[in-house]
Amino acid sequence: MKIGILGGGQLGRMFMQNAINYPYTIGFLEPDAEASCSIFKNSFTVGDFKDYTSVLNFGKDKDVISIEIENVNVEALKELRNQGKKIIPSPECLELIKDKGLQKEFYKENHLPSSDFYTVQNRNELLNHPQLKYPFVQKLRVGGYDGKGVQIIKNAEDLQQVWDEPSVIENVVPIKKELSVIISRNENGESCVFDVVEMVFDETLNLVDYLLSPAEIDDKIKNVAKDISIKVIEALNTPGxxxxxxxxxxxxxxxxxxxxxxxxxxxxxxxxxxxxxxYDQMLRVLANLPLGDVCIRECSAMVNVIGDPKQEGEAEYVGIEDLISLPQTYLHLYGKRITKPGRKMGHVTVLGKNKEEIVEKINFIKSKFKVIAQ
Structure with a gap:
């Protein structure tokens, strides 16, 4: 079986690190010749995953095509499907999710809980919208990622920074915690739900600073979060x-x-x-294998390794010796040569018996381990 992945960043890199244990051929299409997956030279093709012809040519000798980034050429994926290729998730799913306006309509149509919203085409329409009230969240409908393309407008003075692009406007809601659920589904309709995790954000970068697994929530809330996630994947009706x-x-x-x-x-x-x-679940989905056991072995946390906000250049990692002196601590660097402000350069996972032990490790890592420019 030949599997093609559109995108060759850090997600593809970690997917490949698991996939090499299986008897399948993996290929990546990625425009950045120095991207994280470029280390897999025999599996790496430099090309634009947004370009129709590039995606079509890349997929011709593949059995299954998937993604590690949403913003890909969907029309090429539809044509490849017409040629008998498996596309996971479906092109229609990608069309829906890559547009945040369509996402919000999808929640509404399927009676899935989400914040109130409206859409606008440009800055002028927003400024004159009858539902305009402060504070509100502006999200670009397409192209946003890693905290980019999202901003909170708190008052009239902030209106000068409103983007003049098609956007979703959401009411600000009183958030206690931000949660995440990873869920997989294969072609046989089998699904598997990971436990709920809790994300703690860096408010300046609007990126995950660290996360805790499992989330500190009671079982009732945990079950509600999982039930919502199951309803989402059932409504999307595609493997992935x-x-x-x-x-x-x-x-x-x-x-x-x-x-x-x-x-x-x-x-x-x-x-x-x-x-x-x-990543193992992703491989199992693409190969339509039985889904794996996703039970938690031990409490964990992840700390994102982010480029220094004031430095850009050749990356240098300070404090690796201190980091790896910690028991049950695992460093994952993404192979990015250049560090930039706010750029994800890697992550560190720590395991422990309880939250106190884990938080102590997090604080140690954040104080000792840094990425700077040489």
Whole structure:
């Protein structure tokens, strides 16, 4: 079996590190010749996954085609499907999820809980919209990622920074915690749900700073979060692996923030902390194998390794010796040569018996381990 992945960043790299244990041929299509997957030279093709012809040519000798990034050429995937290739997740699913406006309509149509919203085409329409009130969240409908393309407008003075692009406008909701659920489904309709994790964000970068697994929530909330995630994947009606990002509100209700149709940053700890990782689940989905046991072996946390906010250049990692002196601590660097402000350069997973032990490790890592420019 030949499997093609559109995108060759860190998610593809971690997928490949697991996939080489299986008897399948893996290939990546990626425009950046120095991307994380470029280390797999015999499996790496430099090309634009947004370009129709490039995707078509890449997929011609593949049996199954999937993604590690949403913003790909969907029309080429539809044509490849017409030629008998398996596309996972479906092109229609990708069309839906890559547009945040369509995502919100999908929640509404399928009676899935989410915040109130409206859509606008440009800045002028937003400024004159009858439902405009402060504060609100502006999300670009397409192209946003890793905290980019999302901003909170708190008052009239902030209106000068409003983007002049098609956007989703959401009410600000009282968030107690941000949660995430990774869920997979194969072609046989079997699904598997990872435990709920809790994400703690860096408010300046709007990126996950660290996360805790399992989330510190009671069983009732955990079951609600899982039930919502199952309803999402049933409504999407396609094989794949998905991340459902959720808000736990102050009144203990749970609503959907966004969906990612792929493996996700919040699932990285599953490599060490779960019996079958999100990357193993992805491979099983693409090969239509039985889904793996995803039970948690031990409590865990993940700390994102982010480029220094004031430095850009050749990456240098400071404090590796201190880091690896910690027991049950696992470093994952993504092979990116250049560090930039806010760029994800890697992550660290720690395991422990309880939250106190894990938080102590997190604080140690954040104080000792850094990426700077040489």
């Amino acid at each position: 692996i998905f991340c459902v990002e959720l808000f736990l509100l102050e009144d203990d209700s749970v609503i959907i923030n966004e969906i990612a149709p792929r493996v996700h940053n919040s699932g990285h700890p599953t490599i060490e902390a779960n019996s079958s990782s999100q």
